[in-house]
Amino acid sequence: MRHTLMATVLLPLALGPVGSALAQSVSPVFQNNSSEAERKAGNSQANAELFYMIQQLQGEVRRLQGEVEEQRYRIDRLSEQARDRYIDLDQRILKLSERVAEAPANAPDAASSSAEDSGSGVKTRIYRQPSDAERAAYQEVQTLIHQDKNYDQAINGLYDFIDEYEEGDLTVNAYYWLGEVYLVEDQLEQARQAFTIVATRYEDHRKAPDAVYKLGVTLDRLGNKEQARSRMETVIEDYPGTSAADLAQKYLDSGNS
Numbered sequence: 001m002r003h004t005l006m007a008t009v010l011l012p013l014a015l016g017p018v019g020s021a022l023a024q025s026v027s028p029v030f031q032n033n034s035s036e037a038e039r040k041a042g043n044s045q046a047n048a049e050l051f052y053m054i055q056q057l058q059g060e061v062r063r064l065q066g067e068v069e070e071q072r073y074r075i076d077r078l079s080e081q082a083r084d085r086y087i088d089l090d091q092r093i094l095k096l097s098e099r100v101a102e103a104p105a106n107a108p109d110a111a112s113s114s115a116e117d118s119g120s121g122v123k124t125r126i127y128r129q130p131s132d133a134e135r136a137a138y139q140e141v142q143t144l145i146h147q148d149k150n151y152d153q154a155i156n157g158l159y160d161f162i163d164e165y166e167e168g169d170l171t172v173n174a175y176y177w178l179g180e181v182y183l184v185e186d187q188l189e190q191a192r193q194a195f196t197i198v199a200t201r202y203e204d205h206r207k208a209p210d211a212v213y214k215l216g217v218t219l220d221r222l223g224n225k226e227q228a229r230s231r232m233e234t235v236i237e238d239y240p241g242t243s244a245a246d247l248a249q250k251y252l253d254s255g256n257s
Contacts, residue, residue: 124204125204127167127168127169127172127205128167128168128169129168129169130165130168130169130170134165134168134170135170137157137161137164137165138161138170138173138174140157141154141157141158141161141174141177142177144157145177145180145181151181151184151185154177154181155178155181155182158174158177158178158181159178161174162174162175162178169205172198172202172205172207173207175194175197175198175202175211176194176195176198176207176210176211176214178190178194179191179192179193179194179195179198179211179214179215179218180214182194183214183217183218188218188221188222189222191214191218192215192218192219192222195211195212195214195215195218196215198211199211199212199215199231203238208239209235209238209239209242209243209244209245210243210244212231212234212235212238212239212244213231213232213235213244213245213247213248215231216228216229216230216231216232216235216248216251217251219231220251228251229252231248232248232249232251232252233248233252235247235248236248236249236252
């Protein structure tokens with residue numbers, strides 16, 4: 001009985017150090033496993049965030065690529081329209097040249113009556129006056145030019161107006177403003193052709209002095225100084241007393257030529 005009791009007492013004492021050592025040896029294993037799990041969880045979260053950022057960047061790249069393609073299409077479209085307009089104006093110049101060559105053999109223009117101007121020898125005619133619809137259409141284009149500064153749309157509007165209302169008083173104005181808009185847009189060759197139409201075909205129109213002067217300005221900007229000077233002299237000789245003649249004289253006096 002005594003032996004049994006002593007064994008019962010000594011057994012926990014004997015196992016005490018062993019149990020403590022066993023507990024200590026097991027604890028780092030759990031700690032290591034826990035740290036490894038936390039590390040893996042952290043890596044997984046970082047990977048997820050990195051993947052999300054990559055997805056965002058890829059989406060942004062696709063969006064920018066789309067914008068670049070859209071801009072490239074618009075540039076190509078504008079270039080095509082500019083080329084078509086240049087060809088259109090060139091053809092109009094050719095037709096006007098043919099009309100001028102045929103004019104001596106033909107009867108006076110049925111659309112207008114002509115008389116000799118006593119001041120400068122430039123023939124004058126009575127231009128077809130615009131209808132209310134024509135005036136409204138012209139005013140819409142003027143708004144695009146002067147208020148909205150939407151020159152691309154104004155150019156389209158001027159071409160539409162010229163095609164719709166031929167050989168009228170405001171049609172000449174439309175040709176003139178086509179030259180003005182092209183001059184503002186620094187499309188000098190197109191501006192030259194538009195002003196040339198007014199200066200040669202409609203030399204008796206009230207816009208002719210301004211058109212000849214602006215033709216001289218355009219030629220000057222194109223580097224054709226001698227031709228520019230010639231146009232300025234034409235304004236002074238053919239349209240004396242006009243504001244365009246005063247501007248032409250200032251040009252000549254400034255020594256630009």
